[in-house]
Amino acid sequence: xxxxxxxxxxxxxxxxxxxxxxxxxxxxxxxxxxxxxxxxxxxxxxxxxxxxxxxxxxxxxxxxxxxxxxxxxxxxxxxxxxxxxxxxxxxxxxxxxxxxxxxxxxxxxxxxxxxxxxxxxxxxxxxxxxxxxxxxxxxxxxxxxxxxxxxxxxxxxxxxxxxxxxxxxxxxxxxxxxxxxxxxxxxxxxxxxxxxxxxxxxxxxxxxxxxxxxxxxxxxxxxxxxxxxxxxxxxxxxxxxxxxxxxxxxxxxxxxxxxxxxxxxxxxxxxxxxxxxxxxxxxxxxxxxxx
Amino acid sequence: xxxxxxxxxxxxxxxxxxxxxxxxxxxxxxxxxxxxxxxxxxxxxxxxxxxxxxxxxxxxxxxxxxxxxxxxxxxxxxxxxxxxxxxxxxxxxxxxxxxxxxxxxxxxxxxxxxxxxxxxxxxxxxxxxxxxxxxxxxxxxxxxxxxxxxxxxxxxxxxxxxxxxxxxxxxxxxxxxxxxxxxxxxxxxxxxxxxxxxxxxxxxxxxxxxxxxxxxxxxxxxxxxxxxxxxxxxxxxxxxxxxxxxxxxxxxxxxxxxxxxxxxxxxxxxxxxxxxxxxxxxxxxxxxxxxxxxxxxxxxxxxxxxxxxxxxxxxxxxxxxxxxxxxxxxxxxxxxxxxxxxxxxxxxxxxxxxxxxxxxxxxxxxxxxxxxxxxxxxxxxxxxxxxxxxxxxxxxxxxxxxxxxxxxxxxxxxxxxxxxxxxxxx
Numbered sequence: 164x165x166x167x168x169x170x171x172x173x174x175x176x177x178x179x180x181x182x183x184x185x186x187x188x189x190x191x192x193x194x195x196x197x198x199x200x201x202x203x204x205x206x207x208x209x210x211x212x213x214x215x216x217x218x219x220x221x222x223x224x225x226x227x228x229x230x231x232x233x234x235x236x237x238x239x240x241x242x243x244x245x246x247x248x249x250x251x252x253x254x255x256x257x258x259x260x261x262x263x264x265x266x267x268x269x270x271x272x273x274x275x276x277x278x279x280x281x282x283x284x285x286x287x288x289x290x291x292x293x294x295x296x297x298x299x300x301x302x303x304x305x306x307x308x309x310x311x312x313x314x315x316x317x318x319x320x321x322x323x324x325x326x327x328x329x330x331x332x333x334x335x336x337x338x339x340x341x342x343x344x345x346x347x348x349x350x351x352x353x354x355x356x357x358x359x360x361x362x363x364x365x366x367x368x369x370x371x372x373x374x375x376x377x378x379x380x381x382x383x384x385x386x387x388x389x390x391x392x393x394x395x396x397x398x399x400x401x402x403x404x405x406x407x408x409x410x411x412x413x414x415x416x417x418x419x420x421x422x423x424x425x426x427x428x429x430x431x432x433x434x435x436x437x438x439x440x441x442x443x444x445x446x447x448x449x450x451x452x453x454x
Numbered sequence: 455x456x457x458x459x460x461x462x463x464x465x466x467x468x469x470x471x472x473x474x475x476x477x478x479x480x481x482x483x484x485x486x487x488x489x490x491x492x493x494x495x496x497x498x499x500x501x502x503x504x505x506x507x508x509x510x511x512x513x514x515x516x517x518x519x520x521x522x523x524x525x526x527x528x529x530x531x532x533x534x535x536x537x538x539x540x541x542x543x544x545x546x547x548x549x550x551x552x553x554x555x556x557x558x559x560x561x562x563x564x565x566x567x568x569x570x571x572x573x574x575x576x577x578x579x580x581x582x583x584x585x586x587x588x589x590x591x592x593x594x595x596x597x598x599x600x601x602x603x604x605x606x607x608x609x610x611x612x613x614x615x616x617x618x619x620x621x622x623x624x625x626x627x628x629x630x631x632x633x634x635x636x637x638x639x640x641x642x643x644x645x646x647x648x649x650x651x652x653x654x655x656x657x658x659x660x661x662x663x664x665x666x667x668x669x670x671x672x673x674x675x676x677x678x679x680x681x682x683x684x685x686x687x688x689x690x691x692x693x694x695x696x697x698x699x700x701x702x703x704x705x706x707x708x709x710x711x712x713x714x715x716x717x718x719x720x721x722x723x724x725x726x727x728x729x730x731x732x733x734x735x736x737x738x739x740x741x742x743x744x745x746x747x748x749x750x751x752x753x754x755x756x757x758x759x760x761x762x763x764x765x766x767x768x769x770x771x772x773x774x775x776x777x778x779x780x781x782x783x784x785x786x787x788x789x790x791x792x793x794x795x796x797x798x799x800x801x802x803x804x805x806x807x808x809x810x811x812x813x814x815x816x817x818x819x820x821x822x823x824x825x826x827x828x829x830x831x832x833x834x835x836x837x838x839x840x841x842x843x844x845x846x847x848x849x850x851x852x853x854x855x856x857x858x859x860x861x862x863x864x865x866x867x868x869x870x871x872x873x874x875x876x877x878x879x880x
Contacts, residue, residue, distance in 0.1 A: 206540035207562025291705045313708040316859060400648060403707040404856035419533045421844045422558055424540055 193435065199428035206424045217429035226405055227430070230413040231437075236320055237327060237409060238388040238441070242381055244328040249335035250377070254365060256336070257343040267340065271333040278330070282397035285326045289313050313399055316406035323395055323407055330394065331387070335380050342376035343369065378449050382442055389438045410434050487785045488520045491547040491772065494531040495523070499734060500805035501599075504798065512792050519785045521547070539564055547786060550595055550773045552586040553840035559773070560589050566774040567592035571787050575794065583810040586768035586840075595771025596794045600808045600830055602766040603729040603837050604660025606749045607736060607822075612640055612724040613747075621749040625692070628752050632701045635724050643696070644723035645706040646714030647858070650851040653693060655839050656727050658854065659765035660751040662689035663835040667759040671836050677879060681871040685758060690857065690864035692754070697858045707855060730766075730826055734806045737820060748822050750829055759835070766834040768810060803827075849874055 200217055202210040221227055256266055273281060288295045291311035300309045312322040346369055354364045370377075392411040395401065401408040401416070410430065418427025491509070495502035509521050524545070526534050532551070536558075538544055544564055550556050559565050572593050575584065579597065587595040608621055616634040618627075635642040647653050662670070665685040673679045696702065703714070703723065711728070712735075718726035719739050726732065733748075740746055753761035772793070774786045799809040806823045808830055815824065839847045853867035 204540075205558055205562075206536055207558045207564060286708065290708065292703065311704060311708070314705055314859070316861060399708070400650070402648065402650060402852075402855055403859050404852055404861050416848070419536060421848060422536060 196428040196431050199425050200432045202425040202428075203423075204425040205422045207422075210425065213425070217426045218433075220426065221429050221433065226408065227410075227413060229405055230408040230410050233320060233407060234389060234391070234409045236324060237391050238385055240324040240328055241331065241384045241388040244324070245331050245335055245384060246377065246380055248328070249332045249380075250339055250370075252332070253336050253339035253343055254369070256340060267337070270336045273330045274333040274337075278393040279397050281326065281330055282394050285322075286313065286398050289322050314403055316403060319399060319403065319407045323398060326398065327388075327391065327394060331384075335384070338376060338380055339373065342373040346372045378446070381445060381449075385441055385445065386438055389434060389441070410437075486518055486520050487782055488522055489546040489782065489786060489789065490522045490524060491549075492524050492526065492531075492535070492545045493549040493772075494526055494528040496525045496527045501734070501802055501807045504801040504805055507801075508793055508795075508798055512789060515792075516788075519789065521789055544775050546775050546778060546782065547772050547789070548775070550587075550771050551840070552595075552597070552768050552771060553837075554843055555840065556587070556594055556773065557589060560592075560594060563776055565594045566776040566778065566783065566786075567594060568596065568774065568787075568790070569593055571791060574791050578796070579794075579810045583768050583834075587771045595773045596790060597768030597810050598770030598794060598798060599768070599802060600766050600810050600834070601729055601731065601769045601837075602764050602808060602826060602830055602834075603655050604657070604751050604765045605728060605730065605732070605826060605829070606751065607718065607726045607728065607732065608747050608749060609718070609721060609724050610745050610747050612721070616640070616724070621747060622752055625752045625754045629695075629699060631724075632696070632699055636700050641703045641717075641723040642701045643703075643725045643727060644714040644717040645702045645727065646709045646711040647706050647855060648708055648710045650855050651839060651847075652711055652714075652728070653854040653858070654847070654851050655837060656729060657693060658689060658850065659835070659837045659839075660727075661692050661754070662686060662838070663763060663765055664751060664754045664757040664759040664761060665689040666757075668763060668833075668835040671838070671841050674875070675841070681868045681875065682865075683868075685756075687864050687868050688754070688756070690854070690867055693854055694857050694864055702858070707858065730808050733823055733826055737806060737822060743820060743822070746822055748825050760833070762832040763835045764829045764832065765837050766830060767837045767840045843878060845878065846871060846874055 199210075201212060201214060203213045203216070204210040252270060256263055256270075260266075289312035291297060291309070291314060294312070296312065297309040300306060310318050312318050350368060350372070351364060354368050359367070390411060391409050392415065395407055395409055395412055396415070399407045401412045411434065414427050414430035414434070417423050417430060493505070495505055506523065509523055513520055531549070532555070535544070535548060535550075539559060539562065550559065550565075556565065569592055572584070575596060583597055583600065584593060587593060587597060606621070612635070613621060613631065616631055616638060618631050618634075622628040622631050632642045645652060662685075665688050666683065670679065670683070670686065674681055674683075703709075703717065706714070714723075715726060715728065715732055715735060716739075717723050719736060721741075726736075736746060737743060750762070750764055772790065774783070774790075778786060796811070796813075799811045799813050802809050803813050803815060803819065803823075806820075808823075808827050815827075838850065842850065849871055850867065853862055853870060856862035857864060857867065
């Protein structure tokens, strides 16, 4: 089976079905929404070309900027919350501790749960009248700290972000654990022979050796956060009064509730470029060429 | 080896092509016209069984027509319909909602007018209810039920313990009841406003009509009047007033409508404001039916509306796709005539659904239903989200929620609605 240098054509043919499917279901729709974003279209009647009007309206809508702001919170919470915590737990679990499998399973559990289940469960926990969180606070004498977590514009984003972080730590935990297990033991042993402390080994050897994985995780994290939709849709539906709206939710409501398919496409085009730029900045910042 | 590779590739390609080639067949059996009917009858509710039974009966009695029912859960149904419409892939028959909610479909020429057969229901269904599904000169669907959106369900025991033998008939008394319940530590009114429509569809449809009268909404939308009308602002202020007097459950903006109904059924709140859709579920689950009463919204001092009216709108209509062939149209008409029959209305009444036709009721029908049904006889006033454009609905829904958390004032909301209306009318 020496396909590689025998013929590129065979590779091409092999890739063709996958590429076709990808082109039809991913690339073509993206191009199509570029086209729709220049139109005014309610989904039923004929489209009319309006140039960049959709984008102008979009940039003038304070509700949109509000959703961008909330979305940036989600990105920050994910990158600064999920990644460090996941790395911390991965480093802990990488030591030969008892019950490793148990902790790993527990950590990964939220990832396999359906987002709807997670959202509903957390909504119950946060419920202001009989939710678990407020009950605990009241029972330990901290009743004054009990809040209407999801019903108060001041707290709703914080409450949602905690759930977002909780949901995906497990995913990065597993990714980091896999990477840590690939760090060659010879290197670590050599470091030990040279008298490096655990602390130095971790920061000078282990983390640099899995740096690539960390960057990939950060990129996954950013693109995932920009697509956040289902969790917030179920937990708060963007409310109260748009205080937990994110871009994808804004796009969904504008498109399907207000029947503005052209405007909605403009929002998705914005999200597309916003993600591209953000990921470009991150890769530049860390100085590695990954895409 | 090479032959094997190509064979494999061939299989893959064949698979992909087969998946794409899901052609649009309408006539699979020879001579039988198949019509697909989309609906939202997924829940296990008595009326859904009624609808499905009638379709089954129709299929059994007609060898040449086959109705195929496809159900989608209610909350996703309209979004699915709108998405499919954008792709020009609507089914042959589809459940639709009246007023502004069918307008885009009509403007896009997606629906077939039912004018050729509308006389069939003359004398059965009153003209003004048929009008809910009409736009201009054309009728697009036949209603099977009437949704009242502003009813008050109350727990007789809790209300009488608070010192009220009769349910309050004026807003002033209602406020006293709220205060009295609060001092007994009973949540007065359970609301589930997470999906943001209940405060508008249930509360404002009822309250605003009491203040402004039933012509107000129609007039404003036709540029005769403004949302910044004092009476309309009074109506919005009621929401603020009720919130501030502690009438609602604290978690009102984080639970959905069904959850708030369950709180009422459990007996932990004294009142629940909802539409006729709640009658069935409440009567099915409540322990003591005798303990549940139903009342219209109270009257408001200074209001210009008719306090005996109730906000409501026709529902249950099935529209026909405009792209059917002549043969299929005939079949669809035959189905509609069979479906919207005396039998349907009678079965629906047994399932506690308020119907647009006059149906005899025997003693087995519970009081709560009879009461709610009689309220519809004094005339229906407009329901806000069945009348406002989607944009305005979105603004008032969010605005009312903002009022409950103190983020906006009734005056600001009215001004915002007026601004949107003027923008749309330009």
